Amino acid sequence: MYVRHVGLTDFRSWPKVELELEPGRTVFVGPNGFGKTNIVEALWYQSTLSSHRVGSDAPLIRVGAERAVVSTIVVNEGRELAIDLEITSGRANKARLNRSPVRSAREVLGVLQSVLFAPEDLALVRGDPGERRRFLDELATTRRPSIAGVRADYDKVVRQRTALLKTASGARFRSDTSALDTLDVWDGHLATYGAQLIAARVALITQLAPEVVKAYQLLAPESRPAAVRYRSSVDTVEAEAAAGTVDIEMYEAALLAELAGRRSAELERGVCLVGPHRDDLELRLGDHPAKGFASHGESWSMALSLRLAAYELLRQEGTDPVLLLDDVFAELDDARRRALVGVASSAEQVLVTAAVADDIPSDWDARRVRIGMREDDDGRTSEVIE
Template sequence: MIVRSLELEGFRNYDRLAAEFHPQVNLIYGDNAQGKTNLLEAIAYLSSARSHRARYDREMIGMDRTAAHIRGTIESRGRTFVVEAQLARGRTRKLFSNGVRLKNAGELAGVLNTVLFCPEDLYLIREGAAARRRFLDSAICQLRPRYAQALAEYGRLYEHKTRILRDWNEHPSLLSALDDFDLRMAQMGALLIHYRAHFVKRLQEAAPPIHRDFSGGGEELSLTYTTVSNIPDPLASPKELLPLLLDHQARHKQAELDSRQCLSGPHKDDLLVDINGLSAKTYGSQGQTRTAALSLKLAQREIFQAETEEWPVLLLDDVLSELDSRRQAFILNRIRGGQVFITCCEEEKLEGLEGGKAFHVQGGSLI
């Protein structure tokens, strides 16, 4: 998969941008706060209609603008796709592929796959479960349209149920809708658990060998997916998972009413990471947890390649400057093949890279 060109209008600090990229390495350099990360964010948005740093689309619209436009020309699956996203304040976003409006973000799956690695991801292991769920969700949404749709629906249902639990004491009539929300959440939750479990299974195969090579053979990485406590086999079909989720909801219903919080469901899932049999989050050194996080991202890239038979576009956002020379060298040697975008502050830092193109970003412009 290759991003041939990108056009931006009113996106973040870019008034207008038109750029054509190299099919191999694209080095984006410049001072801080000039727009390097914004450029990578726009590319990643075209793959899943999700931003790694904005909760709402309106946050990506320039401060003095009412709308933003992202347009990318992509080579994928032997075809050329023109993918567009139109964002506007106060209106629902619009997504297009080759001029045809898409019904939802799930229809972007398979057009452009990206793997984004930013400095915050180096703390993926040390952070709370929500960070690791976002990692899983971002990856699976690009591969499975049905998952993306179920995740969006689950999020809407969760917000509605949370409001019911918060306000039911003042408005008891709200409880009449609770069973309907529980059923629908269990149905969507069963899909989420099923797809997450199968993706983690593939991570369990791909990530440990990478981590072993990364550590010079001295460390063993292991991964465990944890979900709702009464589910013995998360790899089971959604049909088999549904009654288990409904049972768990029923047993926690009173606790939810008392606490006014949604306590049952896959919104509490986690991906546990161990190194040499010990919790990396609790006992891992900074170097070990960084290596584990890098291994997960590189494993995601290899899974995408195995799934689609094309390398995903790799986006490295100022992450190399956070690593020692050994880890830098490991990554640069491991990412041969496929298109790569790398941001950094100084062009000279990566002048050893061959077969690419360099772009200087200053004040939301390429110069």
Template sequence: MRLSQLTLENFRSYDHAQLTLEPGPNVLLGFNGVGKTNIAEAVGYLSTLSSHRVSADAPLVRHGQDQAFIRANAHRGNREAVLEVEINPGRANRARINRGSPVRAAEILGVLRTVLFAPEDLELIKGSPSARRKFFDTLVVQLRPALATVRQEYEKVLRQRNALLKSIRHEGFTPTHESTLAVWDQQLATSGARLLRARGDVIAALRPHVTEAYHQISQSVRTARMSQLSSLSGYDDDAGDSGEQDQNLESLTTEELTEALLRRLHEVHKQERDRALTLVGPHRDDVRFTLDDTPVKGYASHGETWSYALALRIASYRALAEDDPTEGAEPILILDDVFAELDARRRARLADLTGEAEQVIVTAAVDDDVPEHLLANAYRVRSVEQISSVEPHQSPPANSRS
């Protein structure tokens, strides 16, 4: 899979800009702040409808404008599609495929697959459970786009149920509240079970790839492992990484997960009414990353942490490629300012692994950060205003980091 042309209108720092991309590595070189990451972000957004930098759409629209557009010519084997996303903060985003009539933005999910790695991915290891949940759920939607609707439904039910719990705490628990809570319990369990089943499938699919990729990147004899921490088994999101792993979760069917969620919700009703908060469900779960049996978070070295984060992204790439083995269907690999964070050994190994992708997009501030064989198709970004100022890579300046 690859893009041949990318067009941005009112996206981040760009008024109107167009960039031609080639198969293989495409390296964007330039000072920090000139908009290289904006390009990587736009490609990722076209694939997932989310940014790796911000949680809301408003910052993606150029200051003073109401909407932004991302357009691209996407190639999957011998097939080509023109994709467009219209970003409307505060309103529904829309999409177009092959210049057709506007449709819901979610309709574009699955057409383009990308895997984006950036310095922010250290939060997958060091950050809160919400970062890890987002990582796995984004991959779930890439693999099965129809689950985007289930995820939205779950989040809507969760908001309604939490609002009801707040009313109960202020007004007291009445028979009306009890019957309404039962309705929300059922809806939360139904959609939550589908998310848990899908998340479990993704974790199971990633597990061997994470182990292999970690070894390839670090050359360590330690084994990278993952285990689920579930609110169904008493894991408390607020208590941090202190729960016991749930070894049986991945073996349960969707129907069994629905029943398990309902039972657990009934068990914690009193605590939920006291706290006015839903305490059970996929929004409260986590995944523990370990090297052998030692948690990565809080115990691993800086290099080990980076290697594990890289392994998660490489594993994601391989899981997506495995899901669709059609020639030319491999995801686009995006490496946003990653090489600067790695030592020479890990840079070389990551560069070797990029050879699996039909197209790679790399951003870097310093030429020397990027392994030389990736610079065959490199461009220098000199202007924050327009991508049209990107020029073919020539001799590097003495120092281009800022």
């Protein structure tokens, strides 16, 4: 798989750009802040419908513009597919596939499969559980685009159920039969969608875990062995996940039982205390969790191991994903650079950003695209300097 064409309109610092790309390696070179990462970010957004840098869509739209558009032509086994994605802050994205509108932007998920390596990856190890949950869910969605719908439905249920809990007024609420019946309904929805999401995560981790072990051993052979496991807010779920059990009905029953047992606490606090939105992907080095115990080098090795494992899983399923390397070579020592170069050497397409050309391996045969910045009536905007 490779991207033959990418076009950006009012995406971050780019008012308009059209780039023709080829298989192999392409390096976008330019000083920090000139917009090279925005190109990679746009491709990742089209692949996952999320940014690796911000949690909302508003910053993706160029200042003064009403919307941003990301357009690509993706070639997979000789077949071309055109994707046009329109991003409007505060409103649902619109998308077209081969120039025809689709009902939901989620329908373009899976057309472009990519794996991103970026400095922000350290948050996978050092950040809060939300970073690791997002990693799991994005990868699960890349492999099975239908998971995007499950995630959206689950997030909606959590918001609605949380709003109901926040309006609770102690004993008066608990004696209100209709209100409690409404909460029972939302409990059922949370268990239904939550069980599907947990099952997708557990199935993914079962396949991901051995790849993480192998990748970490490659990156840090002298370090403690790495391991990953699913941590759940529900003991039964965690025990079954450790055994690799993928049983949606069992997970649903366990969630319902836990919701019943934690209802009083949820009413007191006004928050959802049960469900996959409270879970985590635990990363371990030897007998200790990586978070808080890993050195800087070990943290980088663990973060890279997760991305390398994701890349291998996608390749095993028959798709060679596009590799997006966002300014990571400058962050890595020689050993980790060599490991990443080894993976990139066999990829069909690698798109790299670098502040200076010296950050790129000297023996790489790669097309260089220089990124500059100009001042005009629209302010400071990015441009390609051929």
